[in-house]
Amino acid sequence: MTSAIVWRVRTLGDVILSLPLLGELRRSGDVRVIGYPDAWEPVGELIDRIDSVEDPAFKRLFEGRVSPSVKHGLAGVDQVLAITTRDIKPVLDEAGVPHVRQIVPCPPRGLHMAEWLLGRRCVTRPRFRPDSNSRRVADTLIKTLGLSAPVVIHPGSAMGWKVWPPDRFARLADVLKERGYEVALVSGPGDASVVESVRAQQKCATPAFPPVSVRILAAILARSALYVGNDSGVTHLAAAAGTPTIALFGPTDPANWKPLGDVTVIRRCAAQADGSIRACIDDDCMTAISVVDVLDAVAIKTCAALPTLKLQR
Numbered sequence: 511m512t513s514a515i516v517w518r519v520r521t522l523g524d525v526i527l528s529l530p531l532l533g534e535l536r537r538s539g540d541v542r543v544i545g546y547p548d549a550w551e552p553v554g555e556l557i558d559r560i561d562s563v564e565d566p567a568f569k570r571l572f573e574g575r576v577s578p579s580v581k582h583g584l585a586g587v588d589q590v591l592a593i594t595t596r597d598i599k600p601v602l603d604e605a606g607v608p609h610v611r612q613i614v615p616c617p618p619r620g621l622h623m624a625e626w627l628l629g630r631r632c633v634t635r636p637r638f639r640p641d642s643n644s645r646r647v648a649d650t651l652i653k654t655l656g657l658s659a660p661v662v663i664h665p666g667s668a669m670g671w672k673v674w675p676p677d678r679f680a681r682l683a684d685v686l687k688e689r690g691y692e693v694a695l696v697s698g699p700g701d702a703s704v705v706e707s708v709r710a711q712q713k714c715a716t717p718a719f720p721p722v723s724v725r726i727l728a729a730i731l732a733r734s735a736l737y738v739g740n741d742s743g744v745t746h747l748a749a750a751a752g753t754p755t756i757a758l759f760g761p762t763d764p765a766n767w768k769p770l771g772d773v774t775v776i777r778r779c780a781a782q783a784d785g786s787i788r789a790c791i792d793d794d795c796m797t798a799i800s801v802v803d804v805l806d807a808v809a810i811k812t813c814a815a816l817p818t819l820k821l822q823r
Contacts, residue, residue, distance in 0.1 A: 513540045517592040522743030525549050526750050529636030531627040532556045552724040576605045619784045638750035640729035648729035655717040660692035664739035665708050666701030672741045674758045674796045680711035681801050698744045749773050756807045760795030761788045
């Protein structure tokens with residue numbers, strides 16, 4: 511059995527795109543993670559230990575210093591996969607790690623991030639299986655909103671340039687409800703204001719789930735009929751939970767960053783990424799997607815024949 515550490519300090523979407531790599535490492539031995547515990551905690555069954563990158567000892571590694579406590583903590587580790595732009599291989603070598611692989615967290619053009627991390631093109635679809643308690647809580651929340659299997663809409667993203675306009679989400683939710691769909695809004699960290707903006711622009715405000723943990727959110731998504739959202743961690747979570755997903759992309763290239771699963775990507779930008787996260791700086795990337803575009807995708811995903819709608823694009 512081997513022991514590996516994955517050094518990955520970014521957010522939920524990055525964690526989910528790392529799941530195929532974690533699965534492969536897990537089959538060979540123990541796996542530890544150095545990163546943000548809140549982002550990694552939901553995939554706890556794939557890892558044996560989570561160390562916070564905020565620990566002063568690990569912060570000193572970025573300064574080129576190896577403390578005795580870090581050397582002790584890395585004792586017995588066979589390999590470290592450092593997914594970061596910072597060059598920490600020299601200090602990890604000094605700490606006595608036999609094998610260090612440093613991976614720049616921006617894949618080359620046309621190569622998906624999960625494949626980039628694995629070092630090959632064959633990628634197993636990541637699956638996120640909520641625990642039984644999370645499923646019970648999710649069922650209660652869904653029933654509390656008077657729903658059974660809703661179309662869930664997430665209008666936010668950690669980066670504002672990835673966001674479809676709130677008034678489009680408002681119009682989408684209104685039309686779906688008019689056509690007989692159950693609809694609900696969900697939020698991720700920092701999304702409360704955009705959710706309220708959507709609700710404020712609707713004919714009748716759509717019910718919204720309260721902020722919940724990632725595990726409970728995954729259970730809500732797994733119980734949902736369909737998910738619609740921007741390029742965000744929550745969208746990756748929906749796909750990993752097995753929910754049919756419609757992902758709205760603009761400045762980011764889905765060839766690199768598309769969620770893995772039952773996903774339909776809508777994108778009107780032709781720019782391709784070349785070693786960066788943002789492939790295009792055009793502010794109109796997201797507004798080029800119309801409400802009709804998304805309704806058509808919903809109809810296909812749900813096998814529903816929506817009537818022709820006269821909507822503003």
